[in-house]
Amino acid sequence: MIDRTKFGTFGGQYVPEVLMPALNELEEAYRQAMEDVDFQKEFDDLLRTYVGRPTPLSYAKRLSHSLGGAKIYLKREDLAHSGAHKINNALGQALLAKRMGKTRVIAETGAGQHGVATATAAALLGLECVIYMGEVDMERQKPNVLRMELLGAKVQPVSSGSKTLKDAINEAIRDWVTHVRHTHYLLGSALGPYPYPQIVRDFQSVIGREARQQILEREGKLPSAVIACVGGGSNAIGIFSAFLSDQTVRLIGVEAGGNGIESGYHAARFADPRKGRLGVLHGTMTYVLQDEDGQIAETHSISAGLDYPAVGPQHAYLRSIARAEYTFATDAEALQAFQVLAKSEGILAALESAHAIAEALKQAPSYPTDQVILVNLSGRGDKDLDTVMQVLSQTAVISKDGKKPDERS
Amino acid sequence: MNALELIQHTFQLTRATGRAALMPYFTIGYPDLPTSFEIVGKLAESGADLIELGIPFSDPLADGPTIQHSTQTALKNGVTLQTCLRFVQDLRQGGLTTPIFLMGYYNPIFNYGEERFVQAASESGVQGLIIPDLPPEEADELRQHCRKHHLALVHLIAPTTPVTRIQRIAALSQGFLYVVSVTGVTGARKSLPPHLFEFLHEVRQLTNIPLAVGFGVSTPEQAASLGQVVDGVIVGSALIEVVRQAEQPVQAAGTYLSQLRAALEDRVRE
Numbered sequence: 001m002i003d004r005t006k007f008g009t010f011g012g013q014y015v016p017e018v019l020m021p022a023l024n025e026l027e028e029a030y031r032q033a034m035e036d037v038d039f040q041k042e043f044d045d046l047l048r049t050y051v052g053r054p055t056p057l058s059y060a061k062r063l064s065h066s067l068g069g070a071k072i073y074l075k076r077e078d079l080a081h082s083g084a085h086k087i088n089n090a091l092g093q094a095l096l097a098k099r100m101g102k103t104r105v106i107a108e109t110g111a112g113q114h115g116v117a118t119a120t121a122a123a124l125l126g127l128e129c130v131i132y133m134g135e136v137d138m139e140r141q142k143p144n145v146l147r148m149e150l151l152g153a154k155v156q157p158v159s160s161g162s163k164t165l166k167d168a169i170n171e172a173i174r175d176w177v178t179h180v181r182h183t184h185y186l187l188g189s190a191l192g193p194y195p196y197p198q199i200v201r202d203f204q205s206v207i208g209r210e211a212r213q214q215i216l217e218r219e220g221k222l223p224s225a226v227i228a229c230v231g232g233g234s235n236a237i238g239i240f241s242a243f244l245s246d247q248t249v250r251l252i253g254v255e256a257g258g259n260g261i262e263s264g265y266h267a268a269r270f271a272d273p274r275k276g277r278l279g280v281l282h283g284t285m286t287y288v289l290q291d292e293d294g295q296i297a298e299t300h301s302i303s304a305g306l307d308y309p310a311v312g313p314q315h316a317y318l319r320s321i322a323r324a325e326y327t328f329a330t331d332a333e334a335l336q337a338f339q340v341l342a343k344s345e346g347i348l349a350a351l352e353s354a355h356a357i358a359e360a361l362k363q364a365p366s367y368p369t370d371q372v373i374l375v376n377l378s379g380r381g382d383k384d385l386d387t388v389m390q391v392l393s394q395t396a397v398i399s400k401d402g403k404k405p406d407e408r409s
Numbered sequence: 410m411n412a413l414e415l416i417q418h419t420f421q422l423t424r425a426t427g428r429a430a431l432m433p434y435f436t437i438g439y440p441d442l443p444t445s446f447e448i449v450g451k452l453a454e455s456g457a458d459l460i461e462l463g464i465p466f467s468d469p470l471a472d473g474p475t476i477q478h479s480t481q482t483a484l485k486n487g488v489t490l491q492t493c494l495r496f497v498q499d500l501r502q503g504g505l506t507t508p509i510f511l512m513g514y515y516n517p518i519f520n521y522g523e524e525r526f527v528q529a530a531s532e533s534g535v536q537g538l539i540i541p542d543l544p545p546e547e548a549d550e551l552r553q554h555c556r557k558h559h560l561a562l563v564h565l566i567a568p569t570t571p572v573t574r575i576q577r578i579a580a581l582s583q584g585f586l587y588v589v590s591v592t593g594v595t596g597a598r599k600s601l602p603p604h605l606f607e608f609l610h611e612v613r614q615l616t617n618i619p620l621a622v623g624f625g626v627s628t629p630e631q632a633a634s635l636g637q638v639v640d641g642v643i644v645g646s647a648l649i650e651v652v653r654q655a656e657q658p659v660q661a662a663g664t665y666l667s668q669l670r671a672a673l674e675d676r677v678r679e
Contacts, residue, residue: 005546014515014542016471018567018592021574160477166468173470178593180569280516280542281468293489294520295467 005194006285007317013193015283019173022180027195029100034202039095046091047206050124051081053088055207057214060375063344070224070367072360074347074377075211075239084350084379085207085235086117086188092203094121097184104128104183108172110137110165110231111305111352112144113379114188119153121186129153132172134163137304144383162298165231165308169282189232190312193283197237197313204238211374212242219372225250225363228376229355230326231267231305233312235378240324250325252363253315254355256301257328265300268328269311270319281310302331302387303351305379329358335391337361338381350379351387411559412536416508416584419458420619420640428673429636430458432621433666434512434645435652436476437462437493438483444658445483449500451663453507456670461539461643464493464513471541473596475646478653490517490526494533501534510563510584512539518551527554537561537584545581555583568592568608572615579616585641588612588622597627597647601635609638629672636673644669 005012013023033039047053056079060072077085090107097105105127109115115131122129131148135157138145148155161167169192176185190200215223226243228236230253243249258266269276269287275297279288289297289309301307318324329337334351337358341349349357353376360375367373381388410418423430433452439445452460465480465488472480490513497509511530518526518540530538537560543551545564555562561584566575569592579586588609591602602625612620621641626632627650632642648665655661 012547013544014547015544016541016567016589017544017565017578018569018589020544020546021569021571161467170468170470174473174594177471180592277520280519282470283542288516290516290520293491294517295484296516 007314008320010284010286010313010316011194011197012285013283014280014285015193016177018177019180023193023195025100026096029096030195030199033096033099039099043092043095047088051087051091052079053206054210054214055079057211057218059218060345063341064364066344067361067364069364069369070371070373071369072364073215073223073372073374075207075374077207077235077376077378078347078349078353078380082117082120083382084113084117085204085238086114087120088206088238089188089200089203089234090114090117090121090186093184093186093199094118094125094127097127097186098125100184102182102184104130104179105186106130106132106172106175106183107186107188108132108165108168109188110134110168110307111303111350112137112141112148112383113305113350115153115155116144116147116151118186118188119148119151122153123151130175131155132158132168132175134158134165134168136163137165137168140387141304141383142386164299164304166296166299173282189234190237190314191232191282191284191286191310197284200234201237201241201314204234205241207235207238207376208240208242211239215372215374221372222246222249223372223374224367225252226374226376227252227254227356227359227363229254229306229352229378230311230315231256231308231352233315235376237312237314239376240318244323251318251323252359253324253326254359255311255326255328256303256306256355257330257333258300258302260330261328266328267299267301267307267309269309270326271328284310284313286313286316287311302334302391303355303384305350305352306355327359329355333358335388338388347377348381349377350381351384353378412531413559413561413583416459416536416561419508420585423458424640429639430621430641431456431632431666431670431673432459432461432641432643433457433648434461434463434623434643435648436465436479436483437496438465438486438488439479439649440482440652440658441486442488442492446496446499447659448652448662450503450505451659452666453505455663455666457507457666459508459510459641461510461512461645462493462497464490464511464517466514466517469514471594473594473646475597475649476595479649490521494529497533497535508536509534510537510539511535512541515540515543523551524554527551527558527560531558531560535560537563539563539565539587541565545578552581563587565589566612568602568604575612575615579618582618585619585621586616587643588620588639589624590622591625593624595624595646597650598625601625601631606638613638629668632669633672633675642673
């Protein structure tokens with residue numbers, strides 16, 4: 001029997017009983033909304049007239065020429081209102097929340113992009129909004145904290161555990177458990193218990209549908225590869241989803257390599273066989289970074305949005321059937337890609353998205369010049385300027401080997 | 410007597426004396442391993458009918474600040490799943506006969522290997538398992554292993570659980586049905602939630618399995634009034650709070666438990 005809550009053996013609903021009825025209610029509300037023409041129309045209208053969709057597809061001409069290989073195209077989710085792809089899902093779920101009669105939305109945020117998107121959607125639709133954010137992340141993504149507050153949301157600092165995204169999700173779930181009757185948990189990535197991974201993917205699938213059509217119009221053919229960064233994996237699954245049945249298109253997800261896999265300071269669930277194993281975190285069965293005893297490992301990434309120990313279950317599934325491949329970029333590689341993109345194309349990418357750019361820099365030279373690589377530029381980098389400035393001032397120059405001076409012997 | 414029979418027998422005994430069973434929860438390794446060992450012994454001496462022992466987990470998302478603090482401390486003290494199994498083994502070797510339930514989150518158990526864990530738990534002298542993030546839908550395999558090794562797999566219901574679902578879960582739960590009293594996480598509360606007694610009466614009509622109520626129970630008075638309508642009363646966070654604040658934690662735990670037990674006995678059901 002096929003389990004509707006799973007992708008193969010990944011996914012499911014590993015949650016406290018108090019939440020099971022809420023998940024069933026959400027599943028039913030979502031099913032009805034998908035069949036409701038008015039809901040679809042309202043959502044599509046908002047994406048067009050409020051978010052500014054379709055987002056452009058930019059040809060990165062100077063970058064492509066300098067690499068001397070494939071033509072690199074960027075799907076510009078950084079130009080969506082509020083600065084990242086997160087708004088697509090936030091609006092969809094906020095509409096669902098209203099439909100279910102919930103008056104309050106809560107959300108977790110790492111980089112702050114999902115928090116800003118949720119605060120934005122809540123302001124637009126008149127919902128009370130509380131955002132849980134780890135104290136470490138509040139420090140490194142200050143501008144987004146201010147943004148959320150200006151949008152009328154309450155930002156609740158989380159001081160437990162590693163004080164990052166994982167702990168923000170713990171606290172958001174605890175809030176949800178307590179206020180489930182009138183609160184919708186607006187989960188921001190393609191993870192968590194069913195039906196979240198499916199709902200988030202569907203609301204983000206607009207990225208892939210637009211990009212596929214745009215690239216066909218521009219180039220008259222499909223890309224050879226589609227590259228996206230993977231924290232929980234919502235922007236990646238959003239763009240991959242349109243290409244799943246195009247078997248010639250390589251789908252490449254890029255995890256956060258942090259200080260390098262050997263260092264142990266990373267968030268690459270698939271790349272570290274010592275720590276990355278099948279497990280359960282936040283309601284879903286997937287690859288989880290954990291220690292020998294099954295305790296969840298602390299993670300590290302320069303980008304708060306990728307700094308998370310579990311990966312969305314559909315990514316684990318796509319990897320298990322070899323439909324998608326997963327690699328990683330280190331902090332140093334992402335920083336270098338950030339600078340390269342800024343200088344060659346005039347775009348400040350989010351550090352999350354810079355991981356995808358880093359992989360494009362590696363892949364492009366091995367393709368002929370008539371081939372196309374599509375990169376999901378999932379968000380803009382304004383929020384990261386503090387982090388980038390800090391690192392650059394410490395290291396002055398990022399060397400050609402991509403390592404900071406303190407990493408060299 | 411196998412584990413299920415032992416649990417059944419315990420509830421029958423308390424029922425026969427007209428009171429509810431007292432079931433304290435305590436975290437293995439809090440405030441440190443030897444002290445927690447002494448505390449558990451003391452709980453049994455001071456009137457615990459069944460004992461729930463917490464396996465620490467890094468991300469206890471159904472727990473409030475008190476139990477979070479205790480499990481984080483236990484992790485810092487180096488407590489692992491293996492430690493917990495040995496802990497029960499040592500209790501049994503010390504002569505403790507009270508039925509023991511291990512309560513822990515799913516990932517460490519899954520990581521250890523479900524069958525390997527169930528077998529080891531059974532051999533260590535554990536009677537049952539309570540896994541708050543494993544709803545019946547995801548528990549098929551574990552249930553089979555538990556059947557094979559005669560361990561009770563206890564399921565939970567919450568105030569949000571619909572009637573038909575309560576019936577389904579009650580039919581699957583073994584040993585007793587864990588009734589979560591609040592829509593919320595664990596933690597002592599000043600008063601019990603307003604509609605709790607209605608809810609408990611409703612559940613009582615739906616099933617014959619023993620009901621034990623937990624989450625948010627802290628005072629002897631609360632325990633006594635709950636004891637009128639259910640078969641077991643679970644006290645966790647309040648006990649840990651007592652231990653946390655006491656200069657002599659073992660004694661304090663014993664005194665607190667005796668008070669709970671006395672309150673349950675004073676209000677013998679008609």
